[in-house]
Amino acid sequence: MVKLYGYFRSSSSYRLRIALNLKGLAYDTVPVNLVAGEQRGEDYRAINPQGLVPLLDTGSERLVQSTAILEWLEEQYPQPPLYPADALARARVRGLCQHIACEIQPLNNLGVLRYLRNTLGEDEDAVNRWYAHWVTRGFESLEAEAPADGFFGADTPAMVEVFLVPQLYNARRFAVDLAPFPRLVAIDERCRGHDAFGRAHPDRQPDAPRDEG
Known part of the structure; x- marks a missing residue:
């Protein structure tokens, strides 16, 4: 199961939750408190030097930046498609x-x-x-x-x-x-x-x- 590091109010994290749900993919949520500055902490920067959310841990790779992750999801899990065929x-x-x-x-x-x-x-x-x-x-x-x-x-x-x-x-x-x-x-x-x-x-x-x- 993939892990989604994010913050409940982060619109970028929200995007990924929607897409994962539309794809029917199960995922674990790992909260990163942006208000408390956890994204800048040593532990989180060790897995994401950008210090941003979301981050998707696929089990073999850690992916960052929501638009890039969404493109990966579409390529890796093409059904149901979120882009038109044309x-x-x-x-x-x-x-x-x-x-x-x-x-x-x-x-x-x-x-x-x-x-x-x-x-x-x-x-x-x-x-x-x-x-x-x-x-x-x-x-x-x-x-x-x-x-x-x-x-x-x-x-x-x-x-x-x-x-x-x-x-x-x-x-x-x-x-x-x-x-x-x-x-x-x-x-x-x-x-x-x-x-x-x-x-x-x-x-x-x-x-x-x-x-x-």
């Missing part, structure tokens, strides 16, 4: 995924937000405006390409949804106004009906805080 359609899907992975998420990850707060001295209002700006700008183009029904390029959730759903989760955490993006919100609602997405949700992870009341 080469041009695959390129379009990759473009949408990279838009989320490269143009939205990196600008709003924990390290960037901490730099804004701790090094540049920005207050929470400024940090939240920063977050909302990049998410909104990224979602505007995704909304323009989103289908009126169904999913991006498929009758069932596939690779674009693997990237999109975690980003919508984070947008809600930071109170980003999603009213201008009804198609994206509708796709997210449809994904909630799939067990693979439900089991991957941050609230259902072993390192998620529990309500002790």
Whole structure:
């Protein structure tokens, strides 16, 4: 069984949980507390010098960077496919995924937000405006390409949804106004009906805080 090192709120880790579930692959979760800085600790850096999550331990190899891991999963476990069969359609899907992975998420990850707060001295209002700006700008183009029904390029959730759903989760955490993006919100609602997405949700992870009341 593979091991997934990640953090419950990490959108990159969330992506992998969804994909592993869609592929029907069992995995063990190994929490890495980003807030506590465990990713920078000596023990974790010994297995991942990048000091990032996620990391997938296949039993014979340790793979890093979610997009690379997702490509490996698709090649190693081609059924069910998360990419369309047509080469041009695959390129379009990759473009949408990279838009989320490269143009939205990196600008709003924990390290960037901490730099804004701790090094540049920005207050929470400024940090939240920063977050909302990049998410909104990224979602505007995704909304323009989103289908009126169904999913991006498929009758069932596939690779674009693997990237999109975690980003919508984070947008809600930071109170980003999603009213201008009804198609994206509708796709997210449809994904909630799939067990693979439900089991991957941050609230259902072993390192998620529990309500002790």
